[in-house]
Each structure stands twice: as structure tokens, then as C-alpha cells.
Amino acid sequence: MEMFINKQEPTDSKGANMVKKVLIATLYSPEPVILATTRLGPDRLILLIDKEPDKEQAEALKIIQGSLGKVIDVKAIKTEVYDIVEVARKCVEIIDLQPKDDWIFVNITSGRKTKAIGLLFAAYARHDRVRKIAYNPEEDKSSVVYLPKLSFKLTESQKKILEALESGKFDSISDLAKKVELSSAMLYRALDELKDMDLVSTEDGIKLTDAGKIARL
Numbered sequence: 001m002e003m004f005i006n007k008q009e010p011t012d013s014k015g016a017n018m019v020k021k022v023l024i025a026t027l028y029s030p031e032p033v034i035l036a037t038t039r040l041g042p043d044r045l046i047l048l049i050d051k052e053p054d055k056e057q058a059e060a061l062k063i064i065q066g067s068l069g070k071v072i073d074v075k076a077i078k079t080e081v082y083d084i085v086e087v088a089r090k091c092v093e094i095i096d097l098q099p100k101d102d103w104i105f106v107n108i109t110s111g112r113k114t115k116a117i118g119l120l121f122a123a124y125a126r127h128d129r130v131r132k133i134a135y136n137p138e139e140d141k142s143s144v145v146y147l148p149k150l151s152f153k154l155t156e157s158q159k160k161i162l163e164a165l166e167s168g169k170f171d172s173i174s175d176l177a178k179k180v181e182l183s184s185a186m187l188y189r190a191l192d193e194l195k196d197m198d199l200v201s202t203e204d205g206i207k208l209t210d211a212g213k214i215a216r217l
Contacts, residue, residue, distance in 0.1 A: 020044060020102045024094060026111025026119055027076075030060040032136045036107045036144070037068055044073045046094060048087070048115055051078045060110075079115065085213045087118025088125065092217045095126045104129050108147075109136040120147070125217045127151040152199075152215040157182060157190045162199065162208060162216050169205040176206055 023042040025033050027049055037045055045068060049057055065074050077094060080086040098104055106123045108116035123130045133147040154162070160180045170176040177187045194200040199212035208216070 020099065022046065022098050022102050022104045023107060024048070024091065024104065024119065025107040026109070026115045027060055027064070028057055028111045030063045030110075032107070032109035033060075033064060034068065035136060036109070036134065037072070039144075040105055042072060042105065044075070047074065047076045048079050048091070048111060048119060049076050050081050050112075050115075053078075079118070081112060082114050084114055084118045084121065085210050087115055088121040088214045089217060091119045091122030092125050095122060095129050098129070103131050106130055106133045107135070108133070121211075121214045122217070124150050124152060125214060152197075154215065155190070157186060158194055158199075161187070161190055161194065162212055165200065165206060165208045165212070166216055169207045171205050173206070 020043040021040065022044045023037060023040055024046045025036060025048070027033055027047040033045070033047065045064075047061065047064065049061060053061065061076055065076075068074055077090065079090045095104060106119060108119055120133065123133050127149045128151075130149060133149060134144045135147060136144050157180070160182070161176070164170070164176060164179045170179070173184060173187060173191075177184050180187065182190070191200060191202065191206070194212070195202065197211070197215075198209055199215050201207055201209050
């Protein structure tokens with residue numbers, strides 16, 4: 001565990017502090033978000049809330065907007081609650097909308113587990129844009145656990161297979177082989193690797209799993 005403090009300030013090519021820091025965080029109770037924001041000092045705070053926030057989440061957002069919102073840009077984005085793929089898709093969209101030179105940080109402490117998992121997978125899908133993925137342990141609120149920045153490392157053949165499967169389900173290897181223009185031997189090998197990563201299922205035809213859909217983002 002280590003403190004959620006960024007010791008190196010982002011600078012432009014001339015050394016000026018021009019690059020912005022962005023914190024994307026799940027939200028339910030305000031304390032973890034306020035702690036992470038205070039330690040990181042972001043220029044923008046993007047909060048993931050439910051499409052229909054309950055009273056507690058709405059109050060947490062109000063507290064943050066009334067405090068942190070006075071000194072930094074705070075934006076709330078509504079997402080699905082239990083559809084992890086859709087949460088991840090929305091989070092990838094948020095990441096892609098940030099200026100390319102900005103430093104993006106993710107905090108998954110507050111909020112529902114499904115939303116945290118969706119944001120985590122989005123960080124994996126855009127691992128080259130995200131600098132840190134953080135979680136504040138309840139046992140020690142002054143510390144932060146930095147999670148590993150994993151990524152979906154796919155070969156070109158694997159990418160072609162996932163792209164084809166995204167458009168529909170294939171009932172046979174030969175049909176898929178024709179679509180992706182791979183030999184049966186290469187396709188079998190690539191499918192075995194994708195199955196090991198739980199990105200593809202072959203139990204009822206050949207189709208993407210939820211993880212496979214996220215890896216395609």
C-alpha cells in the first residue's frame with residue numbers, strides 16, 4: 001500500500017504545468033472520493049452514478065459538488081448499475097473523450113461492485129491512457145492500494161476473431177474460418193487461447209463472453 005500522492009506533476013514539453021489531471025471514480029458515499037481527490041489534486045473529477053440515483057448517492061453527489069465543485073470541475077455521468085459490459089463501454093467512452101496528453105487516474109473505492117468492475121475493465125481496455133488504478137482500503141483510510149494495470153494483449157488473429165464474433169454467433173469452425181480468413185489449424189489455436197482468457201465460449205456455438213465484449217472496446 002502507498003499514499004495516493006502524485007509526486008511528479010505533469011508538464012508540457014517546456015516543463016510548464018499545463019497537462020491536466022483527471023480522476024474518474026465510482027460514487028456512493030462521499031468520503032473515499034473526497035480523500036482521493038484531496039490527495040491527487042485533479043483538475044477534473046468525473047463521477048459515475050446510477051441512472052436513477054437513490055437518496056444516499058444523490059446526497060453524496062450534492063456534498064461533493066458543494067465542496068470540491070467550488071475549486072475543481074466536477075461532472076456526474078449516469079451509467080447502468082448491473083450491466084458490467086455497458087458500464088465498461090461508457091467508461092471507455094469517457095476515457096476516450098479526455099485530451100490525449102491529460103493524466104487519467106481511476107479510483108474504484110466507492111459505489112456498487114458492478115460499477116467498480118466495469119470501470120476497472122475499462123481501465124484495462126485503455127491501459128495506455130490510465131496512469132493509476134486505486135482502491136482505498138476501509139481498514140486504513142489514509143492509504144491506497146494501487147491495482148495492477150492489466151491489459152487485453154491480443155494478437156492480430158485474435159482481434160479478427162473477436163471482431164467477427166461481435167457481429168453474431170457462428171455455429172461451426174469452418175464458417176468462422178471463412179469469415180476471418182484463417183486456416184482451421186490457426187483458428188483452433190487462437191480459439192483455445194481466447195477460451196483460456198474467457199473471452200470466447202464454444203458451449204452453444206462460438207460467441208463472445210462479456211469479457212470478450214469488453215476486450216473489443
